[in-house]
Amino acid sequence: MPATPLAETPMPVARPSRAEAEAAVRTLLAWAGDDPSREGLLDTPARVAKAYEEFFAGYRIDPVSVLERTFAETEGYDEIVLLKDIRLESYCEHHMVPIIGVAHVAYLPEHRVVGISKLARVVEAYAKRLQIQEKLTAQIANTIEAVLRPRGVAVIIESEHQCMTTRGVHQHGASMVTSRMLGAFRDDPNTRRELLALLGKG
Ligand SMILES: Nc1nc2c(ncn2[C@@H]2O[C@H](COP(=O)(O)OP(=O)(O)OP(=O)(O)O)[C@@H](O)[C@H]2O)c(=O)[nH]1
Ligand SMILES: [Zn+2]
Incomplete structure (x- = not known):
């Protein structure tokens, strides 16, 4: 198999935990001017983390193996x-x-x-x-x-x-x-x- 350009595919050096990601979302909510502890926003950090898993799913797909068959x-x-x-x-x-x-x-x-x-x-x-x-x-x-x-x-x-x-x-x-x-x-x-x-x- 020829050399592939996957060297351009970065992965985070140390992936933060899900709890850390959710805490970061709470910080952004407060910074935007809202109250992260109000009822409607309580589950938002968890939802955002889940949405990010979808938005950035590409980091976990190897495009080379997709084409190998x-x-x-x-x-x-x-x-x-x-x-x-x-x-x-x-x-x-x-x-x-x-x-x-x-x-x-x-x-x-x-x-x-x-x-x-x-x-x-x-x-x-x-x-x-x-x-x-x-x-x-x-x-x-x-x-x-x-x-x-x-x-x-x-x-x-x-x-x-x-x-x-x-x-x-x-x-x-x-x-x-x-x-x-x-x-x-x-x-x-x-x-x-x-x-x-x-x-x-x-
Ligand atoms: N070439 C290129 N530019 C992009 C792409 N996505 C966003 N940009 C541009 O990246 C530039 C970033 O410029 P900055 O001056 O650092 O950011 P900014 O102050 O938010 O700029 P504005 O969007 O003009 O308000 C902007 O002109 C964006 O429109 C892309 O896919 N390709
Ligand atoms: Zn942009």
């Missing part, structure tokens, strides 16, 4: 495989608020294909972490390239950053688009055009 009986299929409109839920590493959008992931198989849901699982593994969109886009593409060794990989992400819509510049409707094209998608204009046509962006 492949299938060779494809009758030599070597054209574009595209999974489009994958729901994306990520979290801005500057403000810890959601980045919501869609990802489109394509590759050009070389002999073997991967179960199509696995492309969405790789997106999920990197999205459910603290991110900036450029890095998220690159991590997904680089991992697919490193593990599947296809002739090309393309990842396009379109999203809305809530740090821009609900605070700061309050730019409702502004979307951020990033793309990472590797192999034939980068080098061959016809392949890139075909992809954009399949995405309705030709």
Whole structure:
């Protein structure tokens, strides 16, 4: 198996306990100006800790192992495989608020294909972490390239950053688009055009 870019996957040096995480939420509630001991907020720290386990589940998913099972009986299929409109839920590493959008992931198989849901699982593994969109886009593409060794990989992400819509510049409707094209998608204009046509962006 080729070297993979997982060196970029950080884990906390010493993970705080759940009780410490809940105490931190109580501090934030009080800092926001509310009373953490009032009835409606009593269970909130526990709920927030549980929600964080969901939001940041990606730290506990290994994107390489997700892609390791492949299938060779494809009758030599070597054209574009595209999974489009994958729901994306990520979290801005500057403000810890959601980045919501869609990802489109394509590759050009070389002999073997991967179960199509696995492309969405790789997106999920990197999205459910603290991110900036450029890095998220690159991590997904680089991992697919490193593990599947296809002739090309393309990842396009379109999203809305809530740090821009609900605070700061309050730019409702502004979307951020990033793309990472590797192999034939980068080098061959016809392949890139075909992809954009399949995405309705030709
Ligand atoms: N390139 C990039 N920028 C991002 C992403 N998510 C958030 N940002 C931006 O990161 C920047 C952080 O800038 P700072 O000046 O440190 O933060 P800030 O004072 O909260 O900035 P404002 O959002 O403009 O109020 C902001 O411009 C955000 O819009 C991302 O995925 N990619
Ligand atoms: Zn932000």
